[in-house]
Amino acid sequence: MDKNSVGLVKTKYVTFKDDFYFESGRILSPITVAYETYGKLNKEKNNAILICHALTGSAHAAGYNSPDDQKPGWWDGMIGPGKAFDTDKYFIICSNFLGSCYGTTGPASVDPSTGKPYGLKFPVFTVKDMVKLQKKLIDYLGIEKLLCVAGGSMGGMQALEWAVTFPEKTNSIIPIATAGRITPMAIAFNTIGRFAIMKDPNWMNGDYYGKAFPRDGLAIARMAGHITYMSDKSFHKKFGRRYATFGGIYDFFGYFEVENYLKYNGYKFTERFDANCYLYIIKAMDIFDLSYGYGSFEEAVGRISADTLFITFTSDFLFPSYQTEEIVNIMKSHGKKPEWVDIESDYGHDAFLLEFDTQAAYIKEFLDNVYKKVAG
Amino acid sequence: MDKNSVGLVKTKYVTFKDDFYFESGRILSPITVAYETYGKLNKEKNNAILICHALTGSAHAAGYNSPDDQKPGWWDGMIGPGKAFDTDKYFIICSNFLGSCYGTTGPASVDPSTGKPYGLKFPVFTVKDMVKLQKKLIDYLGIEKLLCVAGGSMGGMQALEWAVTFPEKTNSIIPIATAGRITPMAIAFNTIGRFAIMKDPNWMNGDYYGKAFPRDGLAIARMAGHITYMSDKSFHKKFGRRYATFGGIYDFFGYFEVENYLKYNGYKFTERFDANCYLYIIKAMDIFDLSYGYGSFEEAVGRISADTLFITFTSDFLFPSYQTEEIVNIMKSHGKKPEWVDIESDYGHDAFLLEFDTQAAYIKEFLDNVYKKVAG
Structure with missing residues (x-):
């Protein structure tokens, strides 16, 4: 274990027993959330960053769950002392999103009313539902406002959704290799x-x-x-x-x-x-569309008031850069000043999981600036 | 039926009873070939063009097999009086390739020794095997040398293979939206x-x-x-x-x-x-590689002596233009003068089946020039 690792970490769990209302109108309870945290929440509680994982990720973003683990968490190259998400400065939270199978309640979880897994009885959920459940976790942790919400791919969708749905709840977002709605391809x-x-x-x-x-x-x-x-x-x-x-x-x-x-x-x-x-x-990925519930895509994006750093990769054909460019242009037309870097990389969409140094440089500076604004 | 259609056509069949040697060393007989022809072979027999079909195509490239047909052949927009492959001037041949299921012997054909379909007993075949069977058909039709071999996608592979394997047998080739070997993607x-x-x-x-x-x-x-x-x-x-x-x-x-x-x-x-x-x-598509049997890809491409018109499409990500550019550059380094047009199109790989007018302009002029050289 190198000195820049967060070391041994334990996945924590919290169960919310009140009814959870899905965007579809369906209702479910109880819902358990698996999450990990790295670094320390300061007493002003203004240094918390929520990391959102992608399609098949988990709450285990950094460090090792056991000394025998062969591999660290899925974004270990980005989270730790001195890394892009610096655990010496920030309190990092990562939770398994709603509907996944790494500890948070989902279709494979046991339905307490039948004693059997939900399977297709589980409600169809959306990225907005994921974000609403994350907000319950943040409330539970006593955090009034996040310093930042960051993530790649589907994690970036969650970051965008946070900024559109709860503009008062995060100071900044870092959506990476993502889109406000995916392409038909x-x-x-x-x-x-x-x-x-x-x-x-x-x-x-x-x-x-x-x-x-x-x-x-x-x-x-x-x-x-x-x-x-x-x-x-x-x-x-x-x-x-x-x-x-x-x-x-x-x-x-x-x-x-x-x-x-x-x-x-x-x-x-x-x-x-x-x-x-x-x-x-x-x-959830297919039906994700920031514009749902608003008059237009422009209107939804126009709600973003958080400081924003977008990162895309030139060879990503799943979430092509032009989709981020569209959002950036809408934000600019609303008088916002989003930052956007299109990183030259051959790794395709996977680049957000591989290009540590290139991303780190931009993320560190961006977070420094946001934190200075917030903490004074 | 419009006046530019080749009209009603009948698929013809020829069965070769001698042993056919596959590139793998396997031997098979008899082999039937389904083919169609459009236009007339002139008495010098120097106006014959072989059209090669793609993955799931057939010998039925133009016209209608019955008055009730809802759709014409697969490249009807390109073959007919006054079209890119002008049946007023040229004798067009299209055969179903070896191993397909539209009349030519393949895995779904009945093995005469068992009375049941070959299934996996059929030999693995290559693009070179397809071309060797096409040559048997050309010999059978009494054609000494083709004016041109043309085709898109896997049809273009066959055109390239003709020029490399039988340089003395065709005056020109038109490989469209194709490659000398496909990408790992x-x-x-x-x-x-x-x-x-x-x-x-x-x-x-x-x-x-x-x-x-x-x-x-x-x-x-x-x-x-x-x-x-x-x-x-x-x-x-x-x-x-x-x-x-x-x-x-x-x-x-x-x-x-x-x-x-x-x-x-x-x-x-x-x-x-x-x-x-x-x-x-x-x-056959995966293992197609012009370099097999030669010292290198360069050496194989260097064998091409036919006049060549390459066509690619800017949005084709299956057979990207850079693969054709590579071949063009090798040919140029061998002192050849290949023509190459990279047509701006949004249709992707399918463009070779849809962009009739843009392709026709280049093909007509190219064939005119080749025919002038050949017929004097």
């Missing part, structure tokens, strides 16, 4: 995953708990997702056209290294993620 | 399709004939393919984020128009194509 990729899972005979309309798991379907969904996380260039660099099997190119079941990688990671994913949760979460 | 997309089919319980290791068809798997494969045929812009233009279902955005089974389209076309495809053929053909 991104929906198309999710469609492949959705079909692959739903057509897996083991899926059985979501009622597979305690029976065979729809492993093939979820693996294929992950493989399709994986393509969108990379870029043409990163595929070239990582795999080229290297062939992986002894049988050679005329072997019907032979395969290239890129296939081997996709397969390996696809099936590995099925050991750590629930198929129904995946379906619900990609649905 | 393109292989990744084929991997999704391959897994979706192979994991469909109805696939049964390819032995599904006379039983349930692996419909879901093939539909998902087609859906994944469809994404690669379009572009971010064409997705925006065609679908936007329009929602398609009555149940609204909180309906778990609700969907966007783009999903509806992918699903409809995915399943429609299963009514016209065989799953094993699809697997074999995407394998």
